[in-house]
Amino acid sequence: MAEQMNVIYERPRSWANKVTHYCPGCTHGIAHRLIAELVDEMGLLDKTIGVWPVGCSVLGYEYFSFDSVEAAHGRAPAMATGIKVTNPDNFVFAYQGDGDIASIGMAEIVHAAARGWPITVIFINNGNYGMTGGQMAPTTLLGQKTTTSPLGRTSQTNGFPIRVAEMLAQLDGPAYIARVSLDSPANIRKAKSAMRKAFNAQVRGIGFSLVECLSTCPTNWRLTPVESMERVRKEVMPYFPLGEFKVAPGVL
Template sequence: MAEQMKVIYERPRSWANKVTHYCPGCTHGVAHRLVAELVDEMGLVDKTIGVWPVGCAVLGYDYFNFDSVEAAHGRAPAMATGIKVTNPDNFVFTYQGDGDLASIGMAEIVHAAARGWPITVIFINNGNYGMTGGQMAPTTLLGQKTTTSPLGRTPQANGFPIRVAEMLAQLDGPAYIARVSLDSPVNIRKAKSAMRKAFNAQVRGIGFSLVECLSTCPTNWKLTPVESMERVRKEVMPYFPLGEFKVVEGVL
């Protein structure tokens, strides 16, 4: 009998193996890795087209070994619709932040969800506009200070945060809508399982799917990466509860 080393975890093959431009501790990298792992595990690398947003993930296409396009701000779901319609057998996902998806791109995401056509959306909710320096987003919590809500967000001055997952789950179009968190190993495992269902909803031709990922922005939150994870648990999750909000029959 001899001893051999068995691989417990190694880098996904569809990951382009570049060092990302993300700040230390930013959970974009975690969400990226889950996408790459699922593309590998589900054998999708040859038929995947990623549609990237304007925001911190604008260069996302650099980090994967599958085809990608870079959309205009907020328009990823429209662009993905054009791509999917021309090649329905391909796997098409958008990757969008909260400013991109829930502010400037709200019309496109709502109508993509309402059409219900099988595209998949990975939605990163980190409560601010990271790329532009930490301005208030549609998901910024009440009381949260940002560079454009310097005294903290108030309903009177800024209105209320938008719960995208719950809102879209009211539509008849979507096949699968969930909110997950990337704050801990256990939640990252759950996030991957939700993303797998979302991918499956498309692969099996069932319909539109979206996974909202509670994420961190240590740089603009002015917290350490570890403190940022704690903030997600203590402050963000109470307003943005985790869970599956829409699961139609056949999604697994």
């Protein structure tokens, strides 16, 4: 009798089978992989439209086999709103970085969350502007050195880091808000579980959903990939705690 072979890991159909441009140790690739897996598992490939940001993931649309659009810096939630309203049965997600969502696009994300329409945002928080060379972001930690806070961020000069997930969870519109981390296999599994809930919140028409992913930027942090993962656990998580901040009834 021939031995039965079971596929336990493969390239998602939603993945365009391309090599990404991301730096070694960057977690964008992990977040991308999770999106592709979930789109496959939830049977969404034919009805998905991805809205990509300005930032390191500006070319994100190159890596997926579903429809995509490229937004202006910070405007992905507005563009996603325009796409969703024309075809409410489609699955629309925006992918945003921290400068994109919490600085230039703060108005767009707050009002998309407040409207509560079922769109999903995957938010990559790596504490700096990666693509432009590591400048200070709204999520840069106090004391953290960046190219525009060379002596370390101080609250007197630069104010305090913004906790996007907690802030948006105060609104009545969102159905699901969570912060996850992509630093370890265990946390990546939890991240996928949170993203599945976020996707479901849209598919089931419950409301707006957002998953903030604590991410790495080894190149601009001047750390190795391993050191970057360590930094997420030791320095980033204490200020940006993991957890679910809003779970509306029906989200599973």
